[in-house]
Amino acid sequence: MTDAVVVAEGLHKSYGDTPVLRGVGLTLHRGEVLALLGPNGAGKTTTVKILSTLLPLDGGSATVAGYDVVRDAAQVRRHISLTGQQVALDLKATGLENLTMIAKLSRVPRRQVKARVAELLDGVGLADVAGRRVATYSGGMRRRLDLAAGLIARPRVLFLDEPTTGLDPRSRRDLWELVRDVVAGGTSLFLTTQYLEEADELADRIALIDHGVVAAQGTADELKRRVGQARVELDLADAADALRIRTAFPDIADTASDTSAASPTVALATDGSLAHVRELIAGVESTGVVPASWRLREPTLDDVFLTLTGHAAHAPDAPEPGTTITQEKAA
């Protein structure tokens, strides 16, 4: 592909005896957003560090902006920018001072530094607080300033390593808006995330990484189609209730779950539309079964992993973005 700005082939990396990457292959095309989606420890950050020349690789090869990340590391650095998981800002300096320093180090021509910094502060909505020390900024403001710092040099490829981890939903949405603006300006974006929702929102293509291997690649819709659909889950009192539900919905009830458990859960497939969910609820009520609790579940990162890798994702600190409705009823 001639328009590829990142090409990685068979990346291998071990820390001591522990293999972290076991043959990662990826392509990012010009103007595209690629999300590397996976749980903690899957190898996302290691991949980003290799591609941004911060880590040497043990095997395989990679080019970024047409330059080899090992042989032409200095050239690669002139065309990329990295905004890492940890905010890379001086807390005791102001927003303005932080960006001015990065602008100078990024070789922005001296006479343009001031204008460029002002433009970016404005772009990320921090012009009003530019004179305040970063220590007084909220988490969301710090991330936005950090993103601005990554954009100063007008990189051809922007690497964002888990840009919204730890942010509240509102700040996350704000940051997504910013990222969309950046991509609309023509920057190619290599994003890592552990949130399916984030990949869904931002990415043109998603690469699912697990245990150092890319398990699946495709658009969000392609992956979701492989994962399946939304489900209404019913927590029931006993096996008899489970049997009644299954009999009432023979086509859409899952038959895999264990109904002999003390309080079985039965899932009903749905397209997630209000009409269909209402229909299901009416159907459940007509059987006379009263679930202890129920919820509507969208496919989650866990489901994606369960389906595509055959085991659950281990991301204990990740919230459950797929849980859209939860309702408890007295049993």
Add this chain to the structure above:
Amino acid sequence: MTTTTTTTPRLAGLRDALADAATMAGRSLRLASRDLDAMITATAVPVMILLMFTFVFGGAMAMDIDYIQYATPGIILLCAGFGAASTAVAVEQDMSGGMVDRLRSLPTRPWTVLFGHVAAALAKNLVTTGVVFGVAVAIGFRPSAGVLGWLGAVGLLTLFVAAIAWVAAFFGVIARTPDAAAAVSFVVMFLPYVSSAFVPVDTLPTWLRGFAQHQPVTPVIETVRGLLVPGTPGAVVGDQLGSTALVAIAWCVGIGAVFAAAATVAFRRRR
């Protein structure tokens, strides 16, 4: 926000490297100047030690002249040790925070980052040393050096502080916690005590004398003392001063060069 135009940054030459070094020095200085606690500690502790040695221990030191004449050069060296701790901690914070990844993914050379910290250390030490010196003069220190003597003493002290700052930078790069980084000051501050800083070396037990005589701090102190207060007991003079000064310079340049190289390599290697 517009990101449509692409500025291809110029190839990094020496000019760029020097500009980066200046930018990084400005950054470190700005951060240091906002860390008032560290500045106060780095100034107050040497002043307290100066007062303690002069008024508490000074009376017990059997010397022909005021003890302060003898001890002040050593106290000034102690300042470098206190400054070293904050330098090492500042470097460690860069390494353990996200900053190091951003800086390393920029077209900036590794040494410019560390150089920034070393330059800030020099400036900080200039301030603290000035304060300590002022207090020393206020309580009776009377240097008798000429212009050349002053220039030589300041030059050597600057060299010494720079060498210690590179040692501190190295410790900052390899340390995994701020506490570990701060431990460098123990090493650096211990050396002046086992030297001719506070007592003449020939008053030490024989087994310690060899070390005290040949460790790097002793020739530095002897030279500074010889330049500033040539009249004090044990101060080296004449040809001997010249050769002691050469040894002192060799130590400082050697330590500085070795640790600057080691710190730069460690900076590049640390993941």
